[in-house]
Amino acid sequence: MERFSHDLVIVGGGAAGLRAAIAAAEESPHLDIVIISKVYPMRSHTVSAEGGLAAVLRDYDTLDLHAFDTVKGSDFLADQDAVELFTREAPKEIIQLEHWGCPWSRDPDGRIAVRAFGGMSVKRTIFAADKVGFHLLHTLFQHSLKYDNIQRLDEWFVTSLVREGQRVIGATALDLRTGTMAGLTGKAFILTTGGAGRAFQFTTNGMIKTGDGMAMAYRAGAPLKDMEFVQFHPTALPGTGILITEASRGEGGYLRNADGDRFLKSYVPGKMELGPRDLLSRAIMTEIREGRGIEGPYGPHVHLDLTHLGRKVLSERLPMVTELAEKYVGINPEEESIPVRPGVHYMMGGVHTDATGQTSLAGLYAAGETACVSINGANRLGSNSLTECLVFGARAGLAAGRYARQASEVELPTEAVQAEEARLYDDLLGRERGGRGVAEIREELQTTMEDHVGISRDAASLSEATKVLARLKGSFEKVEVADKDRVFNTELTSVLELESMLTVAEAIVHSALRRTETRGAHFRTDFPERDDENFLAHTVVTQGETGPEIEYLPVTITRWKPEARVY
Amino acid sequence: MEPDTSTAVFWQFFALGGFIVALLLPVHIILFHAGVDLGLLEEDLSTFDAMLAWVTDPLVKVYLIVLVGGALFHGAHRFKYVLFDLGMRRSYRKVGAFLYVIAGLATALTALVALFGV
């Protein structure tokens, strides 16, 4: 059994994790930092983000306007103090990334260029063509290589957090290459493992987005917040779920139904294609339900029409969209419309943290999609999430680094590691189990979430989902693992990921069932109105003895009183 | 990493030589060796008298030195890496050094003879 000890342990190597590591390393060159991730950092899902990241860089724009757009987009569920802090620190982060070499797209005069995005009042989305996540991630990763005090454990799967009282002091982790279980002692931990889109069948998310960090925190006793708010991105390719960026609409693309109509005029006439994602996704589903969708091999969809944008815009500003459309659906966007439908994209909810990233447990921090600060409330605005990874990644890195510097030495008990090793190798791999395979359970989970916890939900569908989930948890106890090898056992990691997804799914469903109102991305057909009287509050879900336990926390409202959300 | 100065020097000769060979060698071969066989030329320039008459021109002397030096150093360097490509990972540097020495001697002799000998 291997043992490692570090000051600061960052779980996850995407934008938030790398930003946190760099922030901590810059502040203290003596802090011993490790990034541990189940994939190499440049494989992290940040890489798939396309459209851009928001910050106020221009004279015509104001921090207040960015904050207001965000609050309104959130359907007034965002904590306004956190939002204001976010918009204030955002520009600095963009400039910082520029100084580290990020190839932002430029205006002809050499300034960082900005583009329009959904729900934003003015052009304030910074971009690098439409490979923003890719460039952001690689810039951060490459810059992180500079620091001697940032080490990495690549392709290590963290399986659990270990507590001592109300403080997290360690983690158990599996070295995928050798299959060895190791104990990782740390004075502070930051979870930056992204969301859990893969719990749904049709998602823009990569295979690795299985909610491991959220589930880990939840099992360790840290509550999750606002989990019922699952964002559907309006434009994903049918079949694969590959994302077609909102920037395609920001650059002027149209959504059309089977009749060729720009149907959004009946839903968000003031914003049209630049409306917020929750409303657009719902509008598309309404069109499809009412028979104005276009039939395709993967079910009905609508059209994203970019034909009028011209070759220059497509090749300079949307090269990836062009590439994806050509490669995956055989369409030249210069000449034909791209088939799109809404797909699960982002979790507004996550591990409950304050504005420094601190969770309810001492020594445990979270940032990025894993965390819920919250600035996204019931619906995140496109291009706020990458900025969130930077702003709150850096904040969590600083806060956790400071905590680690003053925290007392800790020792991870050997038994914790041994118990986890026994769970994996004696129980999961060692015992004859003879149940269903991991893929089968996962598929049922995904279709259940898709069908019952999708864009529209009601009490009946959600109750049904709780029943299926309970049954699936039973099946999981007997899951069959055919591969008994230790070396790079990807079937074993699939099982661990399934466990994470089941955990997160349960939190989502129970939170959704209890919120009997419609707000942002949470659309209850049986409660179609927003109910500020009872639900202007964050859902906080904790793992209890018998299942999820739900409480509500007040929303911080500073300057913008809730009003009707009309675009 | 220690700079590999000698390789850097020979790489420059190689690169320059590559241009020289690309520009001069085909026409040179046609003029002096293959032209008559190919029916492109009537006069055989590779006889003693023809060659001697020709190499007295100062411009031709420069041409000769440039062509010979370029071809030999270009050839030697690339030849060395062909040996590497064929799997002579241990010995290609030694054989390469030998090829460079030959190239250097041949070029020097040509230059001496061209400039002072003829």
Next chain:
Amino acid sequence: MPSTWWLRNPRYFLYMLREVTSIFVYLYALAFVVQFLLLADRGLFDAFRVLFTSSVFRAFTGVVLVMAVVHAITWWSLNAGVFRIRLRGRTLPPAALFAGGMLAWIVVSGLVYLLVFRGF
């Protein structure tokens, strides 16, 4: 890696062909140097002329000519992708550079021809 790796795909094979031209270039240049040095003595030159007019050597020069042409074409096409030449605010496309190389080749060949037959 087996030393026959260059047979694995046609691009590797063409690469090897291109590189092997160097051996012919090298050997031909050496032969030419020998012939040039033999000019020091008519008797010696003529004695060796048997060798340089033999069918084996003539076949060799034929092969070298082909190799030299392969070299010239591949050299320009490779370098066309390397050099970045800006003209009036635009980077020249590789095809233009290749065409320029080919043109230079023809012009220089013509100059050499003139040099040999007319002198300057």
Next chain:
Amino acid sequence: MADEIILRVTRYRPEQSPLPFHEDFAVPFRNDMMVLDALAYVKDHMDGSLAFRWSCRMGICGSCGASVEGTPRLTCSTFLHEIRKPIVRVGPLGHFPVIKDLVVDMDDFMRKLQQVMPWIIRESEKPLERGEYSQLPEQVELYRQQSLCINCMICYAGCPVYGLEPEFIGPAALALAYRYNVDTRDHGSKERLARLIGRTGLWECTYVGECSVVCPKNVDPAGAIQRLKAPGAIQAIQILLPPILRR
């Protein structure tokens, strides 16, 4: 085309057998199926022990490189129907040690990335409050192509020099060095170049050009390496000059 395709996978399971072996899987065929979809089908429905890496399935994360019919490709963006064969051979990327099945050891590659100092080096840093460094679109264009590398290592699998000499820094890392060296914000080109002009650096590259052919992102590492050679040679040769003439 047939409604079934045989996936012939080169497998290696060190705990089961010391030698690699081939295994055939008959996979239901759809016309829009990528090689990766077929692998995922095998894993989900036929043999869960099959190990391979994948994530984004949209050609940007760089995880899923493998040798398909002898050519290194991203399996997520290679259609089965492109192969036009009833039997499709899939194996691990060449030139790397294999950990298991299609999973190769990336340690060497990661070391080489770090070795070329792929970060902005500046003599003095401008405070953030003073904003960004101005960069004209055509200045971005100087390094844009080489900044598109997704670290999929397909170029290393295509590079025979790396196959023959594993110490060679290799295409992606050298292209990355070039990317920073031509960035107008960077002052570190000399320092970076110093790491490239040794025995295992630039001079090993003989411009086979295969890296640029197989690169799924059109990064052109081969061209970048050639462009580094001239300044590299000058820097290497400066050591021969008397100190006063060195820059």
